[in-house]
Amino acid sequence: MGNYYKDNDDIRYYIEKGIDWAPLVAITERRSDDPDKHESTKAAVAFYEDILTMVGEFVAEEMAPRAAAIDRQGVELVDGEVRSPRELDELFHKIRELDLHGMCLPRELGGMNVPLLIYFLNTEVMGRADVSTMAHHSFHGGMAMAMLAFSIREGTTEVDASGKIVQTRWQDYIAEVVRGDAWGCMDITEPDAGSDMARLRAVGEQDASGQWYVTGEKIFITSGHGKYHFVIARTEQPGQSDDPMAGLQGLSMFLVPTYTEDAQGNRHRIVPLARVEEKMGHHGSATCALAFERAPADLVGKRGEGFKYMLVLMNNARLGVGFECIGLCEAAFRLARDYAAERQSMGKTIDRHEMIADYLEEMATDIQGLRALGVHGAYHEEMAQKIRMQLDFDPRLSADQRRHLERTQSWHAGQARRVTPLLKYYGAEKAVEHARRAVQIHGGNGYTTEYGAEKLLRDAVVMPIYEGTSQIQSLMAMKDTIGAVMKDPQGFVRRIGQARWRSLSARDPLERRVAKIQVASLGVQQHLIARTAGDKFKSLRDRPMGEWSERFLKNWDPKRDFAFAMLHAERLTRILVDECVAELLLDQARKHPERREVLERWLDRVEPRVKLLAEEITTTGQRLLADLRRRQAAADAEPMAAE
Numbered sequence: 071m072g073n074y075y076k077d078n079d080d081i082r083y084y085i086e087k088g089i090d091w092a093p094l095v096a097i098t099e100r101r102s103d104d105p106d107k108h109e110s111t112k113a114a115v116a117f118y119e120d121i122l123t124m125v126g127e128f129v130a131e132e133m134a135p136r137a138a139a140i141d142r143q144g145v146e147l148v149d150g151e152v153r154s155p156r157e158l159d160e161l162f163h164k165i166r167e168l169d170l171h172g173m174c175l176p177r178e179l180g181g182m183n184v185p186l187l188i189y190f191l192n193t194e195v196m197g198r199a200d201v202s203t204m205a206h207h208s209f210h211g212g213m214a215m216a217m218l219a220f221s222i223r224e225g226t227t228e229v230d231a232s233g234k235i236v237q238t239r240w241q242d243y244i245a246e247v248v249r250g251d252a253w254g255c256m257d258i259t260e261p262d263a264g265s266d267m268a269r270l271r272a273v274g275e276q277d278a279s280g281q282w283y284v285t286g287e288k289i290f291i292t293s294g295h296g297k298y299h300f301v302i303a304r305t306e307q308p309g310q311s312d313d314p315m316a317g318l319q320g321l322s323m324f325l326v327p328t329y330t331e332d333a334q335g336n337r338h339r340i341v342p343l344a345r346v347e348e349k350m351g352h353h354g355s356a357t358c359a360l361a362f363e364r365a366p367a368d369l370v371g372k373r374g375e376g377f378k379y380m381l382v383l384m385n386n387a388r389l390g391v392g393f394e395c396i397g398l399c400e401a402a403f404r405l406a407r408d409y410a411a412e413r414q415s416m417g418k419t420i421d422r423h424e425m426i427a428d429y430l431e432e433m434a435t436d437i438q439g440l441r442a443l444g445v446h447g448a449y450h451e452e453m454a455q456k457i458r459m460q461l462d463f464d465p466r467l468s469a470d471q472r473r474h475l476e477r478t479q480s481w482h483a484g485q486a487r488r489v490t491p492l493l494k495y496y497g498a499e500k501a502v503e504h505a506r507r508a509v510q511i512h513g514g515n516g517y518t519t520e521y522g523a524e525k526l527l528r529d530a531v532v533m534p535i536y537e538g539t540s541q542i543q544s545l546m547a548m549k550d551t552i553g554a555v556m557k558d559p560q561g562f563v564r565r566i567g568q569a570r571w572r573s574l575s576a577r578d579p580l581e582r583r584v585a586k587i588q589v590a591s592l593g594v595q596q597h598l599i600a601r602t603a604g605d606k607f608k609s610l611r612d613r614p615m616g617e618w619s620e621r622f623l624k625n626w627d628p629k630r631d632f633a634f635a636m637l638h639a640e641r642l643t644r645i646l647v648d649e650c651v652a653e654l655l656l657d658q659a660r661k662h663p664e665r666r667e668v669l670e671r672w673l674d675r676v677e678p679r680v681k682l683l684a685e686e687i688t689t690t691g692q693r694l695l696a697d698l699r700r701r702q703a704a705a706d707a708e709p710m711a712a713e
């Protein structure tokens with residue numbers, strides 16, 4: 071019998087020894103009076119492994135065999151509602167029987183109290199079989215978790231002294247989702263606003279009784295035929311273009327139920343489905359356009375806090391997409407590897423031809439690097455979120471304990487923040503590359519629909535687009551990296567010194583190699599900062615000298631002053647991935663010698679790549695930036711010429 075968890079040694083490494091379970095189990099099982107609490111960390115991990123084993127078998131035996139039929143038939147809009155392929159309905163019936171929707175929710179809300187990390191690993195396992203079924207599944211439990219997290223954050227969840235949730239604001243909605251009767255979705259994108267959220271125009275308005283209503287058009291909403299929509303809308307209308315409310319500060323988050331059902335189960339839509347997109351891939355996942363027309367809504371938190379709430383949703387969603395990408399890479403790699411082991415060419419199987427062997431080894435190495443990033447990011451994000459909840463609720467904490475927890479929380483949050491854009495960026499780019507390689511390794515067969523490789527490629531292409539494009543992830547990673555250096559320049563100089571010292575004197579040759587990558591990465595960061603500061607100085611040349619200090623220290627315009635860093639943001643991000651994975655694998659190799667081989671493969675791949683990227687960053691870009699500046703100056707002069 072197939073099992074997509076059991077047949078994956080790398081995931082099993084993490085479950086069996088690569089994760090520091092004790093703190094995660096302790097905080098997940100923090101309720102003192104829970105009769106169903108696991109007796110020990112070991113017992114808890116054994117339970118988590120049972121869940122992964124169950125999901126692994128379900129995915130291999132039920133999900134994978136239906137993927138092609140779901141892809142062929144796809145979802146469609148019929149009489150104003152989405153009709154799903156029969157095979158997709160069958161799968162969701164079985165998922166309901168397995169009780170998977172409430173997996174991570176606390177037991178008192180009908181869940182199994184399993185860590186989010188296990189949920190993310192399940193996401194990978196499911197993504198390996200079919201990303202569109204996996205995506206729809208994630209809009210069930212994931213949205214119920216968001217309802218709970220938002221209610222806790224806004225202070226509408228009540229918890230007793232033992233840590234048990236007594237009541238939470240959207241308890242009935244959560245129960246519906248756990249039963250599999252409803253699901254939710256995340257409505258951000260509009261026709262004129264995708265990456266640039268400051269351009270969002272849907273509005274939230276309040277009547278005299280205090281009831282909120284949402285009006286506006288939302289597009290590209292995954293699983294948008296679901297009942298509960300988290301909608302981001304503008305509550306403060308922009309005045310002048312320099313009005314702070316014109317941008318992200320004027321946005322609020324709402325929870326909007328989009329239909330009701332009567333006792334006979336007939337659905338009455340409050341928000342009609344305007345369209346279901348016809349797409350290149352993800353055929354089992356409905357991508358909907360909706361028209362909100364004064365739809366009654368619950369305001370989440372306070373008005374103007376929408377962006378803050380959205381970031382919470384997005385952090386988890388980006389990690390989720392990262393794991394989805396790993397699943398797709400794993401599918402592409404296995405399909406290609408198995409085909410290459412059978413197909414004969416010029417006297418041997420093609421996996422013994424040098425170039426193909428090289429492709430396959432690189433794919434396997436990328437996947438292990440990505441999984442190291444994913445597990446690290448998910449672990450720290452979950453620890454940060456759960457410690458924050460403990461700080462919010464636990465009245466038994468002393469002032470000292472509170473201070474210690476604040477520091478620990480901030481450290482975990484920093485780790486998660488570093489890794490999340492790197493995982494989303496690299497996972498998405500690799501998903502496309504691996505799928506394309508799977509097609510290539512299949513030759514002509516890869517271009518037909520029979521072998522499954524072309525489906526992987528069609529499904530992969532959207533990954534660098536949704537949940538924040540690759541370019542937006544790169545800008546975020548660059549901004550955080552440069553921002554951290556500017557905040558603590560002495561710390562940065564110290565890090566350079568330490569990395570240089572390790573690169574020369576560390577006893578372990580692998581540690582020296584990792585330190586060399588760190589030196590290269592820090593050198594690139596230094597170059598970007600020096601260039602940015604240099605450009606800023608140049609822009610001050612025409613100003614009176616008396617203004618220099620004030621203008622240099624204060625008047626930074628991110629769009630103008632960071633042009634050089636923005637130009638190279640993606641290259642920097644690739645270096646940051648190479649460096650971060652090398653550090654994570656080194657840490658694993660120190661604890662578990664069998665991981666040295668993985669680190670060695672990673673370093674062999676990334677050492678020349680980092681050199682090339684560093685060379686590109688330090689030697690290219692001037693001509694293009696000068697050209698862009700000329701074009702901007704011409705555009706700025708245009709209205710004046712017209713006057």
Ligand SMILES: Cc1cc2nc3c(=O)[nH]c(=O)nc-3n(C[C@H](O)[C@H](O)[C@H](O)COP(=O)(O)OP(=O)(O)OC[C@H]3O[C@@H](n4cnc5c(N)ncnc54)[C@H](O)[C@@H]3O)c2cc1C
Nearest residue numbers: 256257258259263264265290291292535536537538539541
């Ligand atoms: C299948 C699918 C499912 C989706 N699901 C959801 C969902 O559930 N909920 C939801 O709200 N949205 C969803 N989306 C929308 C998705 O998040 C957006 O498409 C994405 O954020 C990009 O926005 P855009 O399409 O408007 O492209 P644009 O923002 O117009 O970007 C076009 C290109 O310009 C680049 N670009 C933009 N700004 C910059 C910059 N400053 N620097 C460099 N490059 C830049 C982008 O990276 C991109 O390559 C989905 C989309 C698809 C295709």
